[in-house]
Amino acid sequence: MGNAAGVLRGAGLHPWSAEADAQGIFGLVAAAILAPSPHNTQPWRFTTGPDWLNVYADDARVMGTVDPERRERTIALGAAIENVVVAAPAKALTVAVTLLPDGPDADLVARIEVRPAHVELTPLAEAIPNRHTNRGPFRAEAVAPELLAEIGAAGDLAAAVRWIVEPGARSALGELLVDAAQAIADDDAMSRDGYSWFRPSGAAIEAHRDGLTVDGQGLAAPVRVAAKLVPALASRSMADAAWVKQTRTVHTRTAAAYGAVLVADPTSRLDQLTGGRLAQRVHLTATTVDLALQHMNQITERIDRDRVAGRPAGTAARLAQILGPDAPHLLCLFRVGWPARPGKASPRRAAHQVVAHDG
Ligand SMILES: Cc1cc2nc3c(=O)[nH]c(=O)nc-3n(C[C@H](O)[C@H](O)[C@H](O)COP(=O)(O)O)c2cc1C
CATH class of the missing domain: 3.40.109.10 (NADH Oxidase)
Incomplete structure (x- = not known):
């Protein structure tokens, strides 16, 4: 399957086409990993159970002096959590998010309870695998x-x-x-x-x-x-x-x-x-x-x-x-x-590389 940027090549680009078909709690992880992150550090890991998903910060994936207080890493984790919230209805799930259940200094940044629901496809969920950072020129046209x-x-x-x-x-x-x-x-x-x-x-x-x-x-x-x-x-x-x-x-x-x-x-x-x-x-x-x-x-x-x-x-x-x-x-x-050219997909580690099943 292609995306707005054209034909996808290489295993590192596969997660962009795999997300739509990934279902259940694993499907939520497949959506989360398509979030943006500073320098594409992908500073996340996940654990899942039968009806829950935990989101953790990955301490090995940091930018040193570029992000000394790890502000940007935490912003990226917030973006990944938003992808989970947006993707859930399209995967016939409903989620309840608790941010920082163990306090602000813990690696656990969100505990997400997951329940079955009626499927609801939304334009925002559809946008998850089409969203890319665009560093190219924009056209000389105002945005209303x-x-x-x-x-x-x-x-x-x-x-x-x-x-x-x-x-x-x-x-x-x-x-x-x-x-x-x-x-x-x-x-x-x-x-x-x-x-x-x-x-x-x-x-x-x-x-x-x-x-x-x-x-x-x-x-x-x-x-x-x-x-x-x-x-x-x-x-x-x-x-x-x-x-x-x-x-x-x-x-x-x-x-x-x-x-x-x-x-x-x-x-x-x-x-x-x-x-x-x-x-x-x-x-x-x-x-x-x-x-x-x-x-x-x-x-x-x-x-x-x-x-x-x-x-x-x-x-x-x-x-x-x-x-x-x-x-x-x-x-x-x-x-x-308004872009002169579409943004291109960037590589991702696969969902199965960043998730551990736990119970
Ligand atoms: C918190 C945060 C900070 C970022 N800062 C920059 C930046 O300063 N310059 C830039 O070109 N891209 C920046 N990005 C975009 C990332 O480099 C981009 O998300 C990553 O390379 C993955 O590409 P994608 O967004 O196309 O999936 C940032 C993204 C996040 C989430």
């Missing part, structure tokens, strides 16, 4: 404010999306994103920790079934082929330079709007999970109308890095000028727009 409002609706979740559309604020945020990307490239530890999740070859992708790939960078086809053939592009400095350039010339230049996920306390595990659920709901809703989305978190990564290293909060001060009183509530950021 009513559509942004619909896509950003938080429903029952205690988090909110603020849209940054006004050209002045958009370009100030774009400049800060470029500068933060450059600062990360110039920071040896962050550069190394980020690059450790880059998979430069088909063999590396199939061996790991995770991480960032050339195919996922949204490059035009001839550039993509060249990037795979020229080994120099597989070096850390080349990859960093290419990322900063793409951020300046494509990601920020063609963003129609930025979405800022705001929560009461971005350092709270509960708020991180809730904000991650909302970010994923936004991405799935955007997918139903073919609107493209790319998470962009270099600003918060720099702010977290400065705070942990006890350095002056230059990035935080610039963010405060743009977002005003919302700045301390920023959990994560993304751009949206």
Whole structure:
């Protein structure tokens, strides 16, 4: 089976076509693993019983200095939980989620009770295997404010999306994103920790079934082929330079709007999970109308890095000028727009590789 990006190749891409047919509690895991995660770290593991599913953080799958307080890892776990909630009715199940049943410091991030229900197919559930991060150019076309409002609706979740559309604020945020990307490239530890999740070859992708790939960078086809053939592009400095350039010339230049996920306390595990659920709901809703989305978190990564290293909060001060009183509530950021090209599927470890049966 193909997807919006074309024919799927390689075992690492199989989970995208396998999800729709996976049923029962295993089917919920098959949906969860299609969630986005920082650098495609897939920081999850699951245990299942006859009528329950537990979601755990995987302590081996972290990004070091890029995510020193594991904010992004927890956001990804929230996105995986949202996929379970959205997928359940399509798999004739109903779920009751308890977040952090053992407290904020435990690896167990959600306990999910599962019961049979009538099957209900929804556009959001259908979007799960069609959702991809899109790092390519977006068309020079605005996104209607009513559509942004619909896509950003938080429903029952205690988090909110603020849209940054006004050209002045958009370009100030774009400049800060470029500068933060450059600062990360110039920071040896962050550069190394980020690059450790880059998979430069088909063999590396199939061996790991995770991480960032050339195919996922949204490059035009001839550039993509060249990037795979020229080994120099597989070096850390080349990859960093290419990322900063793409951020300046494509990601920020063609963003129609930025979405800022705001929560009461971005350092709270509960708020991180809730904000991650909302970010994923936004991405799935955007997918139903073919609107493209790319998470962009270099600003918060720099702010977290400065705070942990006890350095002056230059990035935080610039963010405060743009977002005003919302700045301390920023959990994560993304751009949206109408895509010039569809996003491509990224590799995944299979559901059976991350689940253990327990009772
Ligand atoms: C919390 C979080 C942070 C992310 N940060 C970025 C980012 O700063 N830049 C980016 O291009 N992608 C970012 N991503 C997207 C991931 O790299 C992407 O989800 C992953 O590579 C898997 O690809 P997929 O979303 O197409 O399935 C982020 C995703 C999550 C969940």
